[in-house]
Amino acid sequence: MSIDSPRTAIVGLGITEMGKVYGRSATDFAVEAITSAVADAGLSLSDVDGLYVNPGIKNDTDMRLQSTLGMRDTRVLATIQGFGSSAGQMVQYASLAIEAGMADVVVCVYADAPLKEGKRAGAAYPGQARAMVGVGSLPFAAGLKAAPERYAVGARRHMHAYGTTSEQFGAVAVAARQWAQLNPHAQMREPMTLEDHQASRMIADPLRLLDCCLVSNGAVAVVVTSAERAATLKQPPVHIWGWGQAHPGYVNRRDSEFGLVTGAAQSGPAALKMAGVGVEEIDIREIYDCFTYTTLVTLEDYGFCAKGEGGEFVASGAIAPGGTHPTNTGGGELSSYYMWGMTPLSEAVIQARGQAGERQVGKHDLVMVSGNGGVLDFHSTLILSPHPKGR
């Protein structure tokens, strides 16, 4: 059994203050984002009968938000953890619950507050703390701890296999910054050049500081309901046309595609098939960009360019403002804010609604959203549109 034509839509969006915002817990941020999203939709908290909660790296909020919010008799409720793929997953599970008649109005929220005043951003993501017991600890003991070095070995594989260069990674960073300059909510809005990228300090060779995403405190929530109900609400509905997930399960052995091919190669086509559209019909791409390399390899795997040609594609200016393939139009996680998969999803909702102001992409009929978690281990895709599917 499959759902060919989902009849659900995103009707509310709540975004808190982002970045170096101290003195507030993840739960504080989550409550603000949820109440903001519900109000944005023209609903009240008493209308909400479903809640999915994705805690971030600090893992200090969860489905007990139900009680915090005073919700009663909630019909679907869970803490969801798919790392960077969580936002896409939550919207999928919310849609499934609504399609199945389990719930009518489902809120999906991500919240985290890893930044501490006076501490470096890198200290917020030091690598998974784990007891150094047994053979599973060997990569960590060798120094492969935090995300930058783990993505770096993947990026180097791509560079070797396809001739991808650091300057091409830099083109992704520069394009993201150009979009961020048009986004009043972006954390990093000062101009950046390719020279700035190349001069930025090495974090984990070949990845430089300006290849790495931001770290942000804050929360984002979205409200999902049926397309029928969406038509009666305050905001232009953002219809959910298709979705997919793929979790490659890389094995550490000969012939592994780690670094070369990601879950996007499966979840993208699955979502496009469900939506009934071709990749060439996508107007806007909101790609999970924890690192510049992630954007590049995901664009390849979605099919916006041939495998191995991502470097030339991004360096051509295609993804920057004014380019042929507008991508990460709010500045992404690299320059706007880092809310895991809610960064691309929130910008997708804003663009699909036509509410992006100076950075609004003219043709915004189909928006493709990626989520990526672990070290390319977990992937989700959404296809969104301001139009009901099939009409």
Next chain:
Amino acid sequence: MALAPVVRDDFSAPFFEGTAAGKLLLRYSPSSGEWSEPAARFCSVTQADDLEWRESSGAGTLVSWTIKPGRTKDEVTTPDVVIGIVELAEGPWLSLWLPEVDQSALAIGAGVRVDFLRPEGSEHLPVARLS
């Protein structure tokens, strides 16, 4: 030393008995004839559950690597840390520290052999050296 200490558990006891004796043990599936990484619970090709410890040649090639730059703090500079993915001749990949490596000699496909070092308070741990 860049290596962090690791202690054994029941599963890894044979592996660390091996490293103490200068041997690298991997997981081998008699039913498939395939080798898997030391942490594998199932064969990485067939998912067979008949894995047993078997000695590797300890020879391999470099699949990829990263360099974490050294840092200077309180006038003390720590050296760069080079970590590589090594593909052993038997097929499995290990992520290993390459101590005191000549960075100009790093190349994908470069020959590597496994060596062993023992951080304080740790079992003997595998490291990689260019061969």
